[in-house]
Amino acid sequence: MEQILYFDGLSSRAWPCKIDVRKEEILIQLDDTLEIICWKINDLISNELTGTTLTIKYGEYPHKTIEIIGESALLYYELISKNSFLGRSNVLWYRKKTPIIIGLIFLFFCLCVFSYWTLIPWLGEKATLLVPKDTEIKLGESIAENFKQTEEINKESSKLLNQLLDSLQIKESYPIKITVVNSPTVNAFALPGGQIFVYTGIIQKMKHYNELVALLSHEITHVTHQHSLKSLGRSAATSIFISGLFGDISGISAGILDQASQLKQLRYSRELETEADQHGVDFMLKYKVSPKGMVDLMQILDGESEGEDGFMNYLSTHPETKERINALKSDNQININFKENQSLKTIFSKIQQSINKP
C-alpha cells in the first residue's frame, strides 16, 4: 500500500495528495480540490521516518501533517533531510544493515563482559570515596546496634579485648570497637567505621595471643582500608548495572538497600583478603607481636574448613585459606620473632577464661 495523505490539523479528514519536494519548499496538490499548498522546508517542525511511515509536520500547533506510507517514504525522507536544517530522525535507520547490527551486538557483548568484571565494580568502589567518614562510622554503628540485638554478647570478654587493644596503644584513623559474640561459630567480621565482631568459637581455638592479635590486625585492616564499604560499592554497582541492563529501574534502589542489610555476611574478594593479611602482618610488626600468629591463625581456619561445620564458618567470609598461608610464608618478615609480651599474655588468658565460663 502506497499513499500520501494531507491533514489540515483541524479535522481528521484525510486528503489524498501528490507532493513535489523542491530545494526550498514542498508543494502539495490535493487530489480532490486541486488546491496547491506550499510549505517552506526551513519552517518544517519535523521530518520523521519510522519504518515505512514518514510524518512531516508544519506550522503552529495544531500542526498540519503529511503522512507518507510505503516504499517511497524513505525516498522523500532523504530528499527532505538533504534540504532541511532539521536533524536526521530515522527511528529504524539500521534496517537492512544486518552486519552493522551483528557487529554492534558483538561489541555490546564484549563491553558488557568487560564492564561487569572490571569497569563497573571499579566505579562502585571509587564512588564510596565520596562517603564522608562520619557517615561511614554512623552506618557501621547502626548496623552494629541491630546486630547486637539479635546475638548474645559476652560483655566481659568484649571489655578484655578492648583492653588488649588499648595496651598495644594503637593509633588508627577509625575508632576501633570490639564486641565478642557467644557462639561456637569460628568467625569474625568488621563493619565499616571500626566495629569488629569476634565469635567465641574462634577465640576458643587459639593457643597464643599472637593469633588473637593477628585476627584483630586483619580485621582492623578491613576497617582502615574501608574494605566493607568498597565491597558494598562494588556489589551495589554490579546490581545497579544488572538492573539497568534489564531496564528495571525500581530494582536499582531496592538493590542498594538490600546490599546494605547484607553487609555483615559480605564476602571480600581475594585481593582484599590478601591485602588485609599483608597489612595485618605490618601492623603486628609495628606493635611488636610475632607475625607467625597470622600463619597459625590461618591454620586454625584451614583446619576448620575441613571440619563438618562448613556452613557459617570463617571460610564462608574468608576464602582460599591455603593460598593465603603460602602467600604469608613467602614473606620473610613472617619469621621475625619478638619476645613474649607479659601483659598481652595475661589479658589473653583472662579472655580465654571468660569465654570458657559456663
Add this chain to the structure above:
Amino acid sequence: MEYNTWKKSLKFHGNHGDLVGLRILNNILKIITLGFYYPWAKVKELKYMYNETEYMNSRFVFHGTGKEVFKGFIKALLIIGVLYAFLLFSYTSNNPTLVYVGIIVFNLGFFALIPLALHGTLKYRLSRTSWRGIHFGYRGNLKEIYGIYLKNILLTILTFGIYSSWMRVALNKYTRSNIRFGSIQFTFVGKGVDLFLINLKGIIFSILTIGIYSFWFYKNRIMFEVNNTKIIQDGKEINIRSTLTAGGIFKLLIVNYLIVVFTFGIGTGIAINRIARVLFQNIEFEEDINADSILQTEEEYKDASGDDIAGMLDISII
C-alpha cells in the same frame, strides 16, 4: 447463526527484527551513557510501537521527544531521590523511632506519588499521541484525582483491601471520562461489585486449581477493562469488546516466557510485539467511528515528569 458485524479495526504490524534491533541499540547506548540515554530510548520505542499500530487504515503517531522525557526523567529522579535520601538518613541516625518514621514516610511518599504519576502519564502520553493529525488529550485535574485517590485508598485500608475493586473502578471512571480524542470522548461503565466478584472468583479458583484458572482471571480482567469502556462520537455511544480467550493468553504468555528465557532477554522485543498483536487484534468495535469528522480540540501541553515517576514506580498504563 448470528452474523458478526463487529469490526476488528485495530491492527498491529510490528516486525520482530525491527524491534529486537531497536532494543539492542537502545541498550548499548543506555549502557555507554550510564543510563542517561534512557529517555531517548524510550521515545524511540514508543514511536515504533505507535507507528506499527493501525486503526481504520491510519497509523498512530507519537510526538514526544527525548529532550522532553529527559527533563521529566530528571524531575522524577529528584523526587524519588529525596525519598531515598530521607530513608538513608533515618537508617544512619541510630534512632529506632526515626528509622520507623523513615520507613513509613518512604512508603507513604510512594503511595502519594501514584496519582501524580497517573495524572502526569495520561496528560503527557495522550497529548503526544495523534491519529490523522488529531491529538489525544487528558482533561483530568490533579486535585480531583488526589481527592478520589485519598478517599478510596482510605476505604481500601479500612476494608483490608476489599474496597480496592471499587477504587479501581472510580479511578477508571474519572480518567476515561477525561480522555479526549479531538471531539471524541470516552466513558467507563464498569461496576465495583462486578470487578470484586471477578477478583474474588479469580483468587479462589486460582488457588484451588494451582494457578490454572489464572488465565481465565486475566481474561476476565482484560474484558472488564475493555468491554466497559465506550467511545462517544457526536452523542452516539460505540461499544468495544475483547475477544481474548484464556487459551490465547496461556499460549501468549508461555511462548513469550520461553522466548525471553532462551534468548537470554535479547528476544524481549518479540515478546512485546506478540503481546501488542494479540491484545489489539482481539479488540472489536461495534461499529467504526466516523473517521473524517473528528475535530481538533486539545491544546498544546508541556510536561513529561509524571510519565517517568510512573516508570520508576513500575506502573504501566499504556
